[in-house]
Amino acid sequence: MTRTEYPWLLPSAMAGAADPDSARRRGGRRARRTVRDWVVDLVVFFFAVFVGMLALDSAEQAGNSEPLIMADLLVGVAACCALWVRRRWPLGLAVCLVLVEVVAPTAVGATLVALFSLAIHRPFKPVGYVLVLALAGMAAQAYVRPDPTISHLFAVILGALLTLLAFAWGMLVRSRRQLVLALRERAVRAENEAALRAEQAQRLAREAIAREMHDVLAHRLTLLSVHAGALEFRPDAPPPEVARAAGVIRDSAHEALQDLRMIIGVLRAPGDDGERPQPTLATLDALIAESREAGMEVTLDSGVHEPDAVPSTIGRTAYRIAQEGLTNARKHAPGTGTTVLVSGGPGDGLTVEVRNEAPRGPVPHVPGSGQGLIGLTERATLAGGRFEHGATRDGGFAVKAWLPWSP
Known part of the structure; x- marks a missing residue:
């Protein structure tokens, strides 16, 4: 069966598909994070923290009050920590963060990561609805919590571009994973079909060998049985008849051995009919x-x-x-x-x-x-x-x- 040599380099969803035995042992439980998942989760977590710090610095420069800045900080930390469950609940997390980032700019980085994960783990229809909601949320944030260093129009365009980039990147990753899984499934199906064909060929070969051995040896062994039985039931037969029967037994045994040697030769050398010509x-x-x-x-x-x-x-x-x-x-x-x-x-x-x-x-x-x-x-x-x-x-x-x- 086709297996992945290093499953820890794959996402947990693909690693489970690459190792069916492990999936059966888990039953219906989620696949555990692989080493690659931990590395990716740490990278996107620090990315969200970095974007949140930039947003917090912009909020301080805008002259926001201390309680509002503290609230932005707490919301940003919670949004970044929530990213650790983005694979389990991608849709719910993305919707919540899209609504939160309207009033808390520090959640923008976490929102982009959540949108990227949603595009990977869910089909296009629910993703499209959330995309429309995210674009509206980015536009609303430019007016609810404006950045004094840039214009409102530029903030809306920048937010829309970042949102579309996250969705497009996520859809690209999803398409690539589906392609890899389809190719792996095709390879597994090809291996199974090849195994079935080999099994069928072996079965047909065994049937042909059994049929050939029966046809070849039954005739010879019947001669042996008949003449041996005659000698057993007529121990007082004249010497010429005994000699004749013994000669037939000897010749039949010799012919049976030759036929058996021919069949064994065919088994040892596939495609070779043996040294002895086939009867016609x-x-x-x-x-x-x-x-x-x-x-x-x-x-x-x-x-x-x-x-x-x-x-x-x-x-x-x-x-x-x-x-x-x-x-x-x-x-x-x-x-x-x-x-x-x-x-x-x-x-x-x-x-x-x-x-x-x-x-x-x-x-x-x-x-x-x-x-x-x-x-x-x-x-x-x-x-x-x-x-x-x-x-x-x-x-x-x-x-x-x-x-x-x-x-």
């Missing part, structure tokens, strides 16, 4: 041959005469669908005939169907999560196609997918 429709014959060597009765009926012409993405999806269909047939209907149908062409799309016959007897339970069919549905959808699966009329099972094939 052209490698479907090798998959069928491997299943036949494992003892399956598989028939391939392919109407695609040039499988190399099929786009790699579509071909890989078709290969995975056929692989998952053969895996399911081997697990849930062992010993039955399975047919793989491939047809289509450019512009018509590619259709892949795996159909197996009904089981010929009780089938031992093989654990499965059903994620394979879900993954195939996602694969077909991502490729722009559709996927169907379900039981056939003769008690078998079929999976069928249509994938787009651009001309």
